[in-house]
Amino acid sequence: xxxxxxxxxxxxxxxxxxxxxxxxxxxxxxxxxxxxxxxxxxxxxxxxxxxxxxxxxxxxxxxxxxxxxxxxxxxxxxxxxxxxxxxxxxxxxxxxxxxxxxxxxxxxxxxxxxxxxxxxxxxxxxxxxxxxxxxxxxxxxxxxxxxxxxxxxxxxxxxxxxxxxxxxxxxxxxxxxxxxxxxxxxxxxxxxxxxxxxxxxxxxxxxxxxxxxxxxxxxxxxxxxxxxxxxxxxxxxxxxxxxxxxxxxxxxxxxxxxxxxxxxxxxxxxxxxxxxxxxxxxxxxxxxxxxxxxx
Amino acid sequence: xxxxxxxxxxxxxxxxxxxxxxxxxxxxxxxxxxxxxxxxxxxxxxxxxxxxxxxxxxxxxxxxxxxxxxxxxxxxxxxxxxxxxxxxxxxxxxxxxxxxxxxxxxxxxxxxxxxxxxxxxxxxxxxxxxxxxxxxxxxxxxxxxxxxxxxxxxxxxxxxxxxxxxxxxxxxxxxxxxxxxxxxxxxxxxxxxxxxxxxxxxxxxxxxxxxxxxxxxxxxxxxxxxxxxxxxxxxxxxxxxxxxxxxxxxxxxxxxxxxxxxxxxxxxxxxxxxxxxxxxxxxxxxxxxxxxxxxxxxxxxxxxxxxxxxxxxxxxxxxxxxxxxxxxxxxxxxxxxxxxxxxxxxxxxxxxxxxxxxxxxxxxxxxxxxxxxxxxxxxxxx
Numbered sequence: 223x224x225x226x227x228x229x230x231x232x233x234x235x236x237x238x239x240x241x242x243x244x245x246x247x248x249x250x251x252x253x254x255x256x257x258x259x260x261x262x263x264x265x266x267x268x269x270x271x272x273x274x275x276x277x278x279x280x281x282x283x284x285x286x287x288x289x290x291x292x293x294x295x296x297x298x299x300x301x302x303x304x305x306x307x308x309x310x311x312x313x314x315x316x317x318x319x320x321x322x323x324x325x326x327x328x329x330x331x332x333x334x335x336x337x338x339x340x341x342x343x344x345x346x347x348x349x350x351x352x353x354x355x356x357x358x359x360x361x362x363x364x365x366x367x368x369x370x371x372x373x374x375x376x377x378x379x380x381x382x383x384x385x386x387x388x389x390x391x392x393x394x395x396x397x398x399x400x401x402x403x404x405x406x407x408x409x410x411x412x413x414x415x416x417x418x419x420x421x422x423x424x425x426x427x428x429x430x431x432x433x434x435x436x437x438x439x440x441x442x443x444x445x446x447x448x449x450x451x452x453x454x455x456x457x458x459x460x461x462x463x464x465x466x467x468x469x470x471x472x473x474x475x476x477x478x479x480x481x482x483x484x485x486x487x488x489x490x491x492x493x494x495x496x497x498x499x500x501x502x503x504x505x506x507x508x509x510x511x512x513x514x515x516x517x
Numbered sequence: 518x519x520x521x522x523x524x525x526x527x528x529x530x531x532x533x534x535x536x537x538x539x540x541x542x543x544x545x546x547x548x549x550x551x552x553x554x555x556x557x558x559x560x561x562x563x564x565x566x567x568x569x570x571x572x573x574x575x576x577x578x579x580x581x582x583x584x585x586x587x588x589x590x591x592x593x594x595x596x597x598x599x600x601x602x603x604x605x606x607x608x609x610x611x612x613x614x615x616x617x618x619x620x621x622x623x624x625x626x627x628x629x630x631x632x633x634x635x636x637x638x639x640x641x642x643x644x645x646x647x648x649x650x651x652x653x654x655x656x657x658x659x660x661x662x663x664x665x666x667x668x669x670x671x672x673x674x675x676x677x678x679x680x681x682x683x684x685x686x687x688x689x690x691x692x693x694x695x696x697x698x699x700x701x702x703x704x705x706x707x708x709x710x711x712x713x714x715x716x717x718x719x720x721x722x723x724x725x726x727x728x729x730x731x732x733x734x735x736x737x738x739x740x741x742x743x744x745x746x747x748x749x750x751x752x753x754x755x756x757x758x759x760x761x762x763x764x765x766x767x768x769x770x771x772x773x774x775x776x777x778x779x780x781x782x783x784x785x786x787x788x789x790x791x792x793x794x795x796x797x798x799x800x801x802x803x804x805x806x807x808x809x810x811x812x813x814x815x816x817x818x819x820x821x822x823x824x825x826x827x828x829x830x831x832x833x834x835x836x837x838x839x840x841x842x843x844x845x846x847x848x849x850x851x852x853x854x855x856x857x858x859x860x861x862x863x864x865x866x867x868x869x870x871x872x873x874x875x876x877x878x879x880x881x882x883x884x885x886x887x888x889x890x891x892x893x894x895x896x897x898x899x
Contacts, residue, residue: 223549265751266540269620270646271645274763275633275643275761275763276760276761277635277668277762278634278668278670278671278760278772279669279670279672279756279759279760280669280760281668282754283751283753283756283877283878283880286755286756287753287754287757291753292753293753294752294754294785295537295786295790296754297788300535300750301535301537301538302538303750303753304539305627306672306673306751307665307668308665309648309665309667309668310648310665311646311647311648313665320663321680324680324683324684324687324689325539327549327681328549328550328683328686328687329548329549330539330541330550331539346518353739353898376653376663378664380652380655383651383652384690385589385646388644388645389645390643391643392641392647392768402766404767406764408761410643445595462592475654479714506646506647506651507647508647509651
């Protein structure tokens with residue numbers, strides 16, 4: 223039994239905050255699969271830059287409420303929805319898929335969704351925030367006939383932790399507009415060398431995944447790769463010897479998409495035609511998650 | 518110690534198997550996830566030495582409030598960090614303590630989950646990226662571990678237990694840790710600047726204390742006591758009753774809670790869910806030796822247990838209360854309480870312990886387990 227991607231969807235309305243973007247993507251995704259919110263047993267949010275930098279509750283619970291998924295217990299009904307957040311930067315969506323894959327395999331759940339969205343939490347005040355506002359959703363179920371996700375590989379490279387950092391910190395005397403003494407400000411710093419290091423790290427992890435899975439990278443039908451910086455997928459494909467036409471590309475306006483990037487790349491993809499798909503995400507840490515998907 | 522091989526057909530559904538919670542174990546939970554059993558191998562904590570009494574905190578409020586916080590909540594004092602301590606150091610200390618009690622090295626961990634809400638690294642700085650798990654993994658030397666941060670409000674650590682339990686029971690991992698460090702007394706300091714009366718939505722922030730906690734789950738030897746059933750659900754109709762975000766008045770965060778509504782909703786909603794999980798475990802409430810509820814206030818715990826006992830028709834033998842001396846340490850409360858009781862030799866190997874997380878969301882999580890050899894990790898056999 224394997225975990226199958228039933229649908230993927232994105233939402234990009236610029237006026238929306240991250241929670242609304244994730245909710246919109248979730249609704250599109252469910253509609254695309256002819257599913258209802260009440261069928262969701264699991265909802266994982268992997269977005270990082272969220273409305274007002276909310277730390278509690280889990281953003282997934284807010285999204286669950288917004289899409290109307292099993293809001294309260296009703297007697298004699300089917301299973302409710304369990305929601306929580308994964309915070310693993312640009313690797314969050316793949317990490318969420320890994321956790322959902324476990325619960326699908328154990329039949330703890332029958333249908334799960336991983337959503338991710340980022341938008342500037344404090345427009346006009348955040349420093350260094352350059353990610354496009356986009357939400358993504360991936361709907362997952364278990365299938366007895368198809369392999370689906372067959373392997374995951376995780377690695378961290380803490381020696382490069384300084385290349386991608388973000389924080390919220392108090393800036394005394396920073397403009398507030400309400401006469402307050404300062405402001406908590408989000409600062410994102412991505413070093414010029416991050417993209418190259420991320421590609422190096424991603425290459426090594428992908429080769430490990432291929433070796434452990436007896437995968438010839440020449441047989442890869444589709445590479446879905448993202449690291450929150452434009453051009454990453456192409457650069458990684460070149461390192462791996464995968465031809466450019468087999469790379470799931472992002473639209474130019476979303477080339478630097480953060481946690482939702484894999485969903486953005488997936489939305490137009492034909493996984494069945496690809497046969498073998500390799501997912502690779504790299505993010506702050508540097509953290510890399512790679513996964514093999516066969517259909 | 519030996520390990521069991523795959524067990525077949527132990528968790529096959531009975532009847533229609535319908536249940537509201539996502540379930541691991543029990544009669545009809547996770548029917549394909551029962552290759553192995555799991556157990557707690559070690560519980561760790563890191564409680565800062567500093568203490569702030571309720572009298573001291575209430576004396577620091579900006580406005581004259583006349584709030585009798587200790588009488589209302591039962592919280593006499595709470596641990597608070599000192600110089601050089603924050604969410605990260607508390608988590609690291611707890612993780613090392615758990616490893617020491619479990620008698621294993623960090624290299625034995627296949628997974629590391631970090632569930633801190635507060636994420637203060639380097640004082641009041643709130644770290645967004647990289648996730649705290651990257652630096653904790655490095656500091657511990659957990660080279661092989663899959664690592665990620667998760668977030669689920671005060672249910673974060675129990676969510677981590679649920680995830681690890683799922684993966685251990687399938688044999689996907691052999692051993693994993695969930696750890697959290699919560700530097701949240703700063704929310705109390707911020708609340709003290711804004712609370713004007715007992716109806717303030719920041720009143721619950723005045724009960725918060727700082728602590729780190731860690732729990733290690735591992736594959737259990739065949740027949741050994743361990744986790745019997747775990748369940749979780751999110752009742753999102755109430756998702757916005759408690760919300761925290763960076764403060765507008767100064768460093769750190771503020772938390773805004775509709776305390777009466779969230780307490781009532783979680784107490785009411787928990788009853789059928791507790792019934793469901795007890796049924797899955799084949800137990801009555803009266804067969805639970807120790808209930809460890811989320812620690813919000815002594816009064817809330819007593820009222821909640823009273824209602825649950827009335828509705829479930831039985832009373833558990835013991836109810837664990839630590840909020841009076843430790844305050845509400847958010848995601849760490851259940852495991853700080855468990856760690857305290859283990860260190861005080863209060864638990865016997867065969868006791869049935871029920872951990873109940875009730876958190877913003879509203880998240881309802883329940884784990885029923887027997888400690889078994891865990892009690893021996895604390896220098897005694899009971």
